[in-house]
Amino acid sequence: MKKEYDIIRDIKRLMQIRGSGTELISIYVPAGYQISEEISKLRQEHSESGNIKSKSTRTNVQGAIDKIIQYLKLFRETPKNGLVVFCGNISKNQGKTDIELFSIEPPLPLKINIYRCDSTFLLGPIEEMVGSKDMYALVVMDGREATIATLRGSHIQVVKKLNSMVHAKVRKGGQSAARYERVIEESIGEYYTRVSEVVNATFAQNQFKLKGLIVGGPGPTKENFAKSNSLNYQVKILGVYDTGYTDEYGLNELVEKAADLLKEQEAFQERKVIERFKQEIVRNGLAVYGYENTKRVLENSQASLLILNDELEIHDVKYKCNSCNQIFNAIEIGPERKTKHECGGNLAIVEEHDAVGDLITLADQSGVETAFISSESSYGKEFLFGFSGIGALLRYKS
Numbered sequence: 001m002k003k004e005y006d007i008i009r010d011i012k013r014l015m016q017i018r019g020s021g022t023e024l025i026s027i028y029v030p031a032g033y034q035i036s037e038e039i040s041k042l043r044q045e046h047s048e049s050g051n052i053k054s055k056s057t058r059t060n061v062q063g064a065i066d067k068i069i070q071y072l073k074l075f076r077e078t079p080k081n082g083l084v085v086f087c088g089n090i091s092k093n094q095g096k097t098d099i100e101l102f103s104i105e106p107p108l109p110l111k112i113n114i115y116r117c118d119s120t121f122l123l124g125p126i127e128e129m130v131g132s133k134d135m136y137a138l139v140v141m142d143g144r145e146a147t148i149a150t151l152r153g154s155h156i157q158v159v160k161k162l163n164s165m166v167h168a169k170v171r172k173g174g175q176s177a178a179r180y181e182r183v184i185e186e187s188i189g190e191y192y193t194r195v196s197e198v199v200n201a202t203f204a205q206n207q208f209k210l211k212g213l214i215v216g217g218p219g220p221t222k223e224n225f226a227k228s229n230s231l232n233y234q235v236k237i238l239g240v241y242d243t244g245y246t247d248e249y250g251l252n253e254l255v256e257k258a259a260d261l262l263k264e265q266e267a268f269q270e271r272k273v274i275e276r277f278k279q280e281i282v283r284n285g286l287a288v289y290g291y292e293n294t295k296r297v298l299e300n301s302q303a304s305l306l307i308l309n310d311e312l313e314i315h316d317v318k319y320k321c322n323s324c325n326q327i328f329n330a331i332e333i334g335p336e337r338k339t340k341h342e343c344g345g346n347l348a349i350v351e352e353h354d355a356v357g358d359l360i361t362l363a364d365q366s367g368v369e370t371a372f373i374s375s376e377s378s379y380g381k382e383f384l385f386g387f388s389g390i391g392a393l394l395r396y397k398s
Contacts, residue, residue, distance in 0.1 A: 024088035082110030140250035289391035309389030
């Protein structure tokens with residue numbers, strides 16, 4: 001979770017950067033792509049950028065491309081999930097150049113290869129990967145074939161494709177009508193069982209943390225499968241939708257049709273967490289809130305779930321007073337920092353680090369899951385303003 005939190009924090013910073021021209025470069029290198037080929041493409045872009053009319057934009061674009069090329073030379077191959085690089089002049093002073101490079105390894109396998117030069121960085125593809133933590137199983141099927149996949153955010157990962165053996169195994173021949181129907185029913189049942197086994201195994205491999213199963217496909221097969229009772233009792237079918245295909249196109253169509261359901265599920269999960277948190281707080285039970293209390297229960301391995309507002313910004317700042325030379329720490333919420341000491345002296349920041357990131361690291365080290373709560377819902381606003389946007393559910397009370 002800490003890795004994804006760091007990506008979210010980097011994205012927020014990159015969102016604030018604006019180029020004075022089309023001089024901010026974004027590149028997405030998919031997993032397994034040849035680094036040498038990407039460098040070759042960048043050299044071509046460097047050559048073509050010589051046609052840019054504005055001297056300052058041309059200089060900044062070519063400088064950014066040079067910096068990216070030198071960075072890519074550090075890699076013998078792409079990281080496991082691919083690589084995303086942002087580079088450009090981030091100086092707010094037009095008379096000064098400050099070309100900086102930002103690199104992100106995606107949390108999920110990257111499948112696109114993009115080069116873009118614009119006045120802003122292209123953040124959409126990497127945002128989608130960290131925008132949703134919930135994971136779902138998908139099945140699109142008809143009487144002949146089925147495709148099983150997982151969905152996280154907008155990332156669809158095909159798990160397995162299966163073919164029905166119903167038509168291949170059954171031949172009418174001299175069989176009676178009753179026996180023929182019975183053989184067909186048995187073959188269909190075997191097909192549903194094979195699909196269910198893959199779905200059950202997918203849930204088991206993810207410790208049954210998937211939020212549910214969404215089923216789609218043309219014709220009545222999907223409804224019949226949903227009613228077949230062949231799935232593990234822990235697998236919850238969230239919805240059944242009509243789609244025209246049973247392959248990757250069908251999976252994309254299914255996700256589009258289930259968009260409202262997925263939003264409702266995300267809101268439902270957040271509401272469930274906050275309702276339980278409030279119940280525990282009201283009865284002085286297994287919950288705490290506030291930075292210090294939450295940090296304490298994480299350090300003592302008491303927490304079962306860390307709950308954070310998705311806009312929360314807390315910093316652990318070390319100050320030094322230029323008058324009395326006192327050095328002290330303070331927890332600061334938001335971007336504002338102290339400037340004066342109680343003695344009247346001016347304060348200088350000696351050290352500063354992200355306190356929210358520290359909490360997530362503690363949670364990761366203890367195997368504690370982190371739940372991010374949106375500020376947009378009424379539950380999220382109540383959690384932010386009523387409980388400072390930070391809390392934890394506990395395994396036990398000390």
